[in-house]
């Protein structure tokens with residue numbers, strides 16, 4: 001009997017039903033058609049080619065740019081009883097030969113290959129001599145020169161159609177704007193492909209952007225309060241900051257590791273392996289880290305420095321919650337960040353056109369930081385996606401921002417910039433506004449300016465907030481000398497003349513609402529949750545695979561919520577397929593039953609008392 005897609009989904013993968021476009025995509029490929037799939041991270045792209053590969057004759061070839069990612073996928077599939085293997089340059093020749101033999105003998109369901117390996121003569125020959133079920137091109141945006149992640153070796157994938165005529169091809173990506181999509185279609189010759197475009201939204205991610213006060217302490221507080229024992233990624237803009245922060249977090253008792261391009265290759269891959277294989281590691285990284293990180297249960301992504309664009313911010317925060325469970329995207333930013341980024345652009349020697357594009361991108365990012373309405377709506381609109389007005393899962397929706405009429409204070413700040421000659425930095429300007437006769441102020445005679453001491457209604461912190469917002473809104477800019485001096489932008493005239501009003505936001509330094517995940521496991525079940533996690537890590541260590549390929553967090557969470565007391569009930573949970581039920585079912589069941597008995601006893605004791 002031929003297996004249906006649904007039967008495979010339920011028995012092999014252990015999921016009840018298809019999500020979104022999965023069913024339609026699978027049908028398209030099973031019928032021999034091509035597909036272009038745009039689906040957000042965590043949307044479930046892998047099943048779209050894995051299931052057709054199991055249904056169609058021959059091996060499904062998956063082209064994927066990163067070795068770590070491949071190895072994970074293969075380990076996960078093997079756990080499900082699927083015959084999967086990979087070919088890449090870091091393998092021993094012996095193992096490569098084994099895979100090639102298996103391939104020739106039609107013994108594989110799925111083969112993951114890096115593009116440069118695929119295009120080697122040897123590999124092409126072997127594949128042309130084998131029966132192929134399909135070709136899947138993962139991270140297809142890497143073919144686009146417009147995109148943020150262009151990989152030259154992807155360009156050569158143009159030859160696939162000619163080399164393997166009649167084999168269905170499916171290109172998948174989570175990030176491709178319109179020009180990139182057009183380029184993917186052209187380069188990969190997908191003119192006849194059916195398009196499956198889902199939105200960009202990541203509803204399980206909670207966005208929060210707060211003002212920076214004492215960044216490290218704020219971060220520590222956030223982790224201790226909501227994410228103790230969870231995996232997370234913290235992004236900083238420089239290697240030095242990464243090293244220092246990782247060290248400091250360790251001193252505070254957290255398990256933190258650094259990751260950046262300045263570390264040796266060995267140390268980087270060690271740290272990456274620890275991050276993947278342990279449960280509660282916090283990775284402190286520069287943006288170089290992450291593209292290859294497919295760890296599904298990253299529970300938070302924190303930014304301690306301002307990203308350069310919304311694209312970067314969205315991609316980096318997108319690494320949280322790939323498993324679909326609640327996750328936090330948490331960011332701090334302040335005046336210093338705005339100044340640094342503005343100065344960086346000012347000092348950059350790239351050509352004017354590129355500079356203008358970067359400027360626009362930075363402005364959009366700053367806009368997102370200062371916005372008082374829904375962050376998700378702003379993000380989705382940036383990608384031309386639609387969204388409702390309130391998502392109820394971002395800081396601005398959960399706790400509306402207080403704004404105040406900042407017209408008067410803004411005018412004071414602007415005229416202070418003007419009167420002092422448009423060349424001084426914020427610290428000096430605030431001293432003047434507050435009426436502090438510091439040595440520097442007096443040495444240039446600024447105690448005699450008409451703006452001296454006119455701003456005593458605010459304190460230093462509040463003035464910094466005003467200057468930050470004026471810079472972010474483009475009423476002020478840094479001047480060309482590169483020392484952080486500020487100058488007026490022509491648009492501020494209307495404000496100075498009193499023709500327009502300006503609303504400013506009241507700053508916020510800490511999250512007001514609890515993290516969502518925090519609520520999802522009741523205190524009485526924390527013991528069970530920890531026991532299940534401990535069992536998972538034991539099994540993972542034995543087999544040298546990442547814990548989540550045994551069962552992911554979503555599945556463990558279902559165990560906690562449903563507390564199945566027999567194998568049949570356990571098998572109905574998401575993520576428990578036939579193979580895993582046989583291999584691990586009883587081991588987890590015992591823990592759940594023991595735990596339920598324990599809590600029953602406690603309840604009974606309370607009753608008899």
Ligand code: ADP
Pocket residue numbers: 015016017018019022039040041042043044045046047296322323324552574
């Ligand atoms: P993507 O590649 O799009 O980021 P994945 O293919 O890694 O996403 O899937 C994300 C998560 O969703 C995985 O943990 C996967 O097991 C789960 N998943 C995928 N499809 C389904 C489904 N139909 N039902 C339940 N869970 C699913």
Ligand code: ZN
Pocket residue numbers: 373374375376377390391392393394395396397398
């Ligand atoms: Zn919102």
